[in-house]
Amino acid sequence: MNPISEPILTSGFPLGSSAGLVTAFEWLGQPYRLTRVDMLGEMRTDAYKRLNGRVETPVLITGEGRVLTETMAIALWLEARDPDRRISFEPGTPKADRLHQYVAFLNTGFTGAFFPMWVALEAEDATEEYRETLRKLGRSLVATRHEQLEAMIGDSDYLLGDRPTLADAVFAGVARWVDFHKAVDPRHYPRILALRKRIEADPAFCFAVAIEDGKPAAGSGAMKGLVPLADVLRKASSALAA
Incomplete structure (x- = not known):
């Protein structure tokens, strides 16, 4: 594999939260x-598993070949490379603190609420009674987190004002799981639903979903190509062995 200076992000499918980071x-x-x-x-x-022993996406391979995991860590990596503050705010300001608060909440409590439902879906040997218990727990957790997020959202178009930020990206990658799991009725949370519709119509998110689905897509031009996973694993193994 020829050296690549651009960072490489793994985009998990189906329905990977990493679609938010692609956005x-x-x-x-x-x-x-x-x-x-x-x-x-x-x-x-x-x-x-040698790339990420926790068997998760997303994973970022930096231009220097370092391996970085966890959505929060990758979001902060992006923030540090945003001098024009297109998706973040000046470090140390109240808005930057608020951004970190949103990203942390979305990446922990909001995302974690869906965990029982994923377990119910993937537990091959589980009884239907156990699966339904997990689904019921998941619906309760998702409803609670939606109530909390609905209360946090203000009157602006996006979570932190009139333009999308890292917080909106992290939100968008996970919020669509509600439909897949039929966890709650989105209409009960009008601010969340309005935000979802706004971001899901954004060309950047549409591009992320098309890539996830393996369909031809035209993005902003920032994405310089798809890299085969086998090449990424070789690149990462070489970096980890160095």
């Missing part, structure tokens, strides 16, 4: 590359 990369507008990862197959291999 953030598009909004940022700096060069990057993507690799698609089948979370039901490729992600569970020993080769991928």
Whole structure:
């Protein structure tokens, strides 16, 4: 594999939360590359486990070859490379603190609320009674987190004003899970629903979803190409061994 100076982000499918970070990369507008990862197959291999032992996406391979995992860490990496503050705010300001608060909440409590439902879906040997218990718990947790987020959202178009930020990107990658799991009725949370509709119509998010689905797509031009997962795993193995 030839050296690549652009960072490479794994985009998990189906319905990976990493679609939010792809959206953030598009909004940022700096060069990057993507690799698609089948979370039901490729992600569970020993080769991928050497990249991320927790068997998760997203993973970022920096231009220097370092491996960075966890959505919050990658979001902060993007923030540090946003001198024009297209998706973030000046460090140390109240708005920057608020941004971090939103990203942390969305990446922990809001995302974690769906965990029982994913377990119910993926637990092959579970009884239907156990699956329904998990789904019921998940619906309760998702409803609570939606109530909390609905109360946090103000009257602006986006979470932190009149333009989208990292917080909106992290939100968008996960919020669509409500439809897949039929966790709550989105109409009960009008501010969340309005925000979803606004971001899901954004060209950057549409591009992220098309890439996730393996469909041809035209983004901002910042994405410089898809990299085969096998190449990414070789690049990461070399970096980890160095």
